[in-house]
Every structure is written in C-alpha cells, then in structure tokens.
Amino acid sequence: xxxxxIALAALFLMIAVTVQTSVLPHIAVAGVTCDLVMIVVxxxxxxxxxxxxxxxxxxxxxxxxxxxxxxHTTGRWALALAIAGYTAGLIRRETSAGPVGPLGVxxxxxxxxxxxxxxxxxxxxxxxDPAVDWGEFGVRVGIAAGYDxxxxxVVIPLVMWVMGRVVPARERQRVLR
Amino acid sequence: xxxxxxxxxxxLVRSAGLPREIRRRRTILVLVILASFTLIVLDARRSAxxxxxxxxxxxxAIFGPLESGATNARQPVDDLRDRFAEVDRLKAExxxLKAExxxLxxxxxxxxxxxxxxxxxDRLLKVAPAYxxxxxxxxxxxxxxxxxxxxxxxxxxxDGVRPDMTVLNGDGLVGRVVRTTQATATVLLIGDRxxxxxxxxxxxxxxxxxxxRGEVGSHASLDYKLVDLKAQPKPGDRIVTWGSSGNAPYxxxxxxxxxxxxxxxxxxxxxxxQVKPFVDPSSIDTVGVVTGPPxxxxxxxxxxxxxx
Numbered sequence: 001x002x003x004x005x006i007a008l009a010a011l012f013l014m015i016a017v018t019v020q021t022s023v024l025p026h027i028a029v030a031g032v033t034c035d036l037v038m039i040v041v042x043x044x045x046x047x048x049x050x051x052x053x054x055x056x057x058x059x060x061x062x063x064x065x066x067x068x069x070x071x072h073t074t075g076r077w078a079l080a081l082a083i084a085g086y087t088a089g090l091i092r093r094e095t096s097a098g099p100v101g102p103l104g105v106x107x108x109x110x111x112x113x114x115x116x117x118x119x120x121x122x123x124x125x126x127x128x129d130p131a132v133d134w135g136e137f138g139v140r141v142g143i144a145a146g147y148d149x150x151x152x153x154v155v156i157p158l159v160m161w162v163m164g165r166v167v168p169a170r171e172r173q174r175v176l177r
Numbered sequence: 178x179x180x181x182x183x184x185x186x187x188x189l190v191r192s193a194g195l196p197r198e199i200r201r202r203r204t205i206l207v208l209v210i211l212a213s214f215t216l217i218v219l220d221a222r223r224s225a226x227x228x229x230x231x232x233x234x235x236x237x238a239i240f241g242p243l244e245s246g247a248t249n250a251r252q253p254v255d256d257l258r259d260r261f262a263e264v265d266r267l268k269a270e271x272x273x274l275k276a277e278x279x280x281l282x283x284x285x286x287x288x289x290x291x292x293x294x295x296x297x298x299d300r301l302l303k304v305a306p307a308y309x310x311x312x313x314x315x316x317x318x319x320x321x322x323x324x325x326x327x328x329x330x331x332x333x334x335x336d337g338v339r340p341d342m343t344v345l346n347g348d349g350l351v352g353r354v355v356r357t358t359q360a361t362a363t364v365l366l367i368g369d370r371x372x373x374x375x376x377x378x379x380x381x382x383x384x385x386x387x388x389x390r391g392e393v394g395s396h397a398s399l400d401y402k403l404v405d406l407k408a409q410p411k412p413g414d415r416i417v418t419w420g421s422s423g424n425a426p427y428x429x430x431x432x433x434x435x436x437x438x439x440x441x442x443x444x445x446x447x448x449x450x451q452v453k454p455f456v457d458p459s460s461i462d463t464v465g466v467v468t469g470p471p472x473x474x475x476x477x478x479x480x481x482x483x484x485x
Contacts, residue, residue, distance in 0.1 A: 014243075021317040021329070022244040026255065031321030031393030031459065051205045058209045062216070066229065066236040068244075068363045069319045069327035071355055074229040075216030077323075082209040117322055124324065127221060130370045131324040133391045144322040 005166050009044055009052070012159055013060045016040040017067055032143040034151040035113060037064055041085040042112045042152070043159035046105065050089030057085030073127055080119035084112040109152040113145040237333075237358035244316040244361075245331050269460070272395065276457070280348050283415060283432045283455060309469025310345075311336050315461055316361070321393045326369035326458065328352075332466060333360040341426040343418075343467040349432035349455035350374065350418060351464050362466070366458050367433065368397050376401060376433050376452075377419040383408035384419060387433055387452060395457050399434060401450040410436050410450045428467050 020036040027033075037060045045053025061078035064070060070077075088108050117140070124132040220229040313332035319325030332338050334357050344351040344364045352366040365372050368389040376387040385403040392398060401416060414436045420429025434454040441448045 018240060018243040018247050020320075021240070022247040023250070025318035025320065028318075028320065028459070033318075033320040033322075035320075035322070050202050054206050054209045058212060061213075063236065063240075065216070066233045067240045067317075068233075068237050068329035068356075068358070068361050069317045069325065070233075071319075071325060071327045071363055071365060072323070073217050074220040074227075074232070075213045078216060079210060079213035082206070082213060086206050086209075120323060123217065127217070129324075131326070131391060133324060133370065136324075136391065140322045 005048075005163065008162060008166065009056055010059070012040045012044070012162075013037065013056065013063065016060065016155075017063045020064075021067060021069065029143055029147055030139075032140050032147060034147045035116070035144060036151060036155065037061070038081055038084060038112055038116055039109065039148055039152045039155045040159055041081050042088045042108055043156040044163065045085045045088035046092045046108065046156065047160045047163040048089070049092060050086045053085030053087070053089035054082045055085075057081035057083070072124065072129060072131075076120050076123045077116075079123060080116040083119055084116040087115060088112055105152060105156055106149050109148050109156075110145045113148045114141055117141050117144060233356070234358050237361045241316070241329075241331070241333075241358070241361040244329060248314070248316045272457075276348060276455075279435075279455065283349065283435075309467070310465035311338060311468045312463060312465050313338075313362070314463055324370075324391060326366040326372075326389065326391065326393075327355070328364050328366065328461065330362050330364055330464060330466070331360065333357050333362050335359055336466075337468040338362045338466050339468075343426060343428045343431065344464050345431050345467070346456060346461060346464045348457075349434070350427070351456050351458075351461055353426040354466065364464070367399065367454060367456075368392060368458050374427055374433060375419045375421065376416040378403075378408065378410060379415040379417060380411075381408055383410075385410075385416075387416060394459060397454070397458065398437065399452040399454055401436065401452045403448070403450075410439055410448065412436050412438055414450075416452060 016036040016039070020033060024033040024036060041053065041057045041060050044056040058078050058081070061076075061081035062074070064077040064081075065072070065074040088111075091104070091108050091111075117137075121132050121134070121137055125134075216229065220227050311332055313330040313336070315328045316331045317329030319327040330338075330344070338354060338357050340354050340357055342354045344353060350367055352364045352369075352372065354362050355365045356363045366389070367374055367387065368391065370389050370391040372389040374387045376385050377383065378385070383403055383405050385401050385405075385408075388400045388402070390398060390400055401410065403410060416433045416436070418427045418429055418431045418433060421427050432455050434452040436450045437453045439448050439450045
C-alpha cells in the first residue's frame with residue numbers, strides 16, 4: 001500500500017511538472033502561470049499530513065529546479081515547496097480530523113502560493129540573482145494566488161480522492177473518527 | 178520560528194498527536210530544509226562543473242520528450258483559450274499582421290544598415306549572414322512568478338546546438354542558448370534581467386548595450402544604454418546586434434527592437450532609451466539556432482595583395 005501511494009504521488013508530481021512547464025504557459029495571465037506542482041504538493045499534504053507535504057514539496061520542487069527551462073540555482077523551489085507543503089500539512093492536522101472544507105482549501109492554497117513564492121524570491125535575493133524584482137513581486141503573487149485557487153478547484157479534489165482510495169481500511173477508520 | 182510550526186494549537190478539535198510524532202515530523206522538516214540548502218550551496222555558482230549538472234541532464238532526458246508530447250497535445254488548450262477569448266484572438270491576429278508589417282519595415286532598415294556599414298567598411302566587408310540555422314520548437318516556458326525568462330527548445334547537442342549560440346526567429350533576436358542536453362536546450366530570452374546584448378543603432382552605427390527589464394507581456398520593453406555619450410538615440414530608431422568575436426554568443430546584424438522613448442539619466446552623461454523588442458516573448462513558437470558560420474566569413478582580414 002505505501003509503495004502504491006508513493007508511486008501515485010510521484011506520478012501526480014511528474015504530470016504536474018510536465019503540464020506546468022509546457023502547456024500552462026499558453027494560458028498564462030500576464031505571464032503568470034498556475035503553480036500546478038505547488039497545488040499537487042498542497043493536496044498531498046492535506047491528504048497525508050506534514051511529513052508527506054515536506055517530502056512531496058522537496059521532490060516536486062527539485063523537479064522544477066532541474067527540468068528545463070529552469071536556469072536558477074537548484075534547491076530554491078525545493079526549499080520553498082517543502083516549507084509550503086509542511087505548513088499545509090499542519091493546517092490539515094490542526095483544524096479537524098475530517099476533510100478540510102472548500103474555504104479552508106482555498107485559504108491553504110493562497111497561503112501556500114504566498115509562502116512558496118516569498119521563499120523562492122528571498123533565496124534568489126540572497127544569492128544576488130538579478131532576475132528577482134521585488135517591485136513586481138506583489139502583483140505577480142496576487143495573480144498567482146488567484147490563479148492557483150482556480151486550478152486548485154479542479155486538482156485538489158481529484159488528488160485527495162485518489163489518495164483517499166488507497167488509504168488502508170484501518171487507517172481510514174482512524175482518520176474519520 | 179520554524180520550531181513553532183510543529184506546536185499543536187490549543188483548544189482545537191484534535192490535538193496534533195503524540196510528541197514522538199511531532200518530533201519525527203520536525204526531523205523530516207529539518208532534513209528536507211538542510212537538503213535544500215545543500216543543493217543551493219552546491220549549485221550556487223551555476224557553472225558547468227556544478228555537481229547538480231548530471232541531475233539536470235537526467236531531468237531533461239526524461240522530461241524533454243514529455244514536454245514535447247504535451248506541446249503536441251496543446252491544441253485542446255488553445256481551443257479552450259480561443260473560446261474564452263475570441264476578442265483576444267482577433268487582437269492577436271491584428272498584432273500578428275502589425276508585426277508582419279514591422280518585419281517588412283525592419284527588413285528595409287536592415288538593408289539600410291548593411292548598406293551604410295558596407296560603405297563605411299570600404300566595401301570589403303560583406304555582411305551577408307548566410308549562417309547555418311537549425312530550426313527548433315519551444316516546448317517549455319518559464320513562468321513570470323519565478324522571474325525566469327527562459328524557454329526550452331527541442332534541439333540539443335545531437336542537433337549541433339551548443340551553449341552561447343544565437344537564437345532568433347523571423348522577427349528578430351530571441352536570446353541565446355545557456356545550457357544544452359542531448360535533445361533539449363535552454364534559451365535565456367533578451368527580456369531577462371540577466372541578459373545583456375550589444376546593440377548598434379541602425380541610423381548612426383553607434384554602439385550600446387540592450388539589457389532586459391524582466392517585464393512580461395506584449396508591452397515588455399528593454400533598456401538601451403549607449404557607449405558613446407554624445408550619440409543621440411531617437412524614438413523610431415532600430416537596433417541590431419553588433420556581434421561578438423567568434424559569433425558567440427551573438428552574431429551581428431540581427432534586429433533586436435525599436436526605440437520607443439528616450440529618458441536622460443539624472444546626474445550623468447548620456448541617456449537611456451526604452452526599446453520595444455521585435456520578438457514578443459509570450460508568442461514565440463518556432464525559432465532558429467545559429468549553429469554554423471556563414472558560408473563566407475564576413476570579416477576576412479585584408480591582405481596587402483587583396484587591398485591593392
């Protein structure tokens with residue numbers, strides 16, 4: 001069961017990376033694309049908790065760091081998404097044992113978008129990457145957060161449903177209690 | 178601050194679990210953060226010898242074909258977009274026609290450029306850039322929120338593409354190749370804040386540098402600073418590359434853009450001009466990589482026999 005779950009999570013992340021780099025830029029809003037990988041990480045975190053959020057965030061972020069056209073220092077997205085995933089997992093743990101409501105999911109996505117982009121840009125600034133433009137940052141984070149909520153409406157229920165299917169009966173009992 | 182992330186909140190429906198579980202969770206967070214920092218430190222210089230490079234190659238080998246396939250499956254996405262934005266489509270068509278018009282104009286001006294240059298260089302130097310160009314398709318685009326103005330193309334070392342090669346399309350300069358793998362290459366667009374291109378004013382042949390501003394969309398512009406402080410750029414002037422030695426990273430004579438406005442720099446000599454690039458970075462699809470020298474070198478040295 002755990003092997004199947006890990007394989008599914010890896011599959012979701014790989015699909016997300018591919019779609020985010022090659023399809024979504026064609027429907028970008030002012031150049032900002034939907035952070036599909038981040039949404040999948042948040043969905044995994046909401047489904048499985050902070051450990052999964054952190055590890056899935058690291059793995060997904062690492063892919064974003066090395067898959068072309070990435071040309072920044074490796075590890076920046078990995079760090080950003082690991083922190084966002086961990087935080088999202090904590091939200092799931094601490095609000096309720098049952099499924100997180102739609103509003104909770106939307107707020108998690110906004111928080112995740114702001115958190116991950118802030119960490120990503122901050123590490124860029126620390127490394128003196130001239131590409132980071134804090135003047136444009138606010139606008140882009142705003143658009144990205146809004147766009148991500150739209151994307152999350154489709155992606156998060158799908159991922160959480162699939163991950164819920166492969167939870168063993170014993171654990172399902174525990175989660176629902 | 179990180180330590181507080183794992184603290185269970187009080188008075189909620191469910192406590193955060195056993196302390197042991199919290200410890201494990203924090204250990205994982207710390208490990209993952211340490212791993213990220215290790216990667217950042219290892220790759221901080223982003224040079225060719227970076228230990229992360231094999232990872233990048235492996236990723237490109239796996240995701241290159243995937244991105245290529247996903248780009249082929251783009252049609253439904255495009256249809257969706259068109260349905261939602263019929264007006265945008267018409268606008269885009271209008272822009273395309275305008276761009277075509279502009280291209281014809283630019284061709285005209287480039288001819289002028291070649292003519293004045295040829296006259297200036299005593300007709301011995303011929304700018305007839307019959308370069309070998311490898312066509313490629315854009316299969317991946319960096320997003321604006323990550324401040325990456327880079328694209329992936331589906332031509333790599335197998336097609337003769339190497340780092341520091343000029344990338345252009347029918348409208349003008351797109352950028353340069355920064356890294357390559359077997360079947361893909363990453364192109365740094367001229368709009369990126371890391372990018373600087375040597376540019377020459379068509380009308381006066383004055384030299385300057387075009388640098389990206391990190392802007393996106395069809396209104397994105399570039400900065401142009403002249404080397405010669407006395408040269409006066411005017412709105413409407415066109416800029417072409419002046420080329421680098423060995424044709425890397427930029428070959429000469431590629432149109433870059435047109436000056437839209439000039440602002441004098443406060444407290445310094447000279448002025449900065451805003452340049453509208455001929456290539457709209459958000460709508461590039463097929464590009465060409467200059468992979469070979471021209472059939473005849475444009476700058477052969479003048480031997481006394483020939484000069485006489």
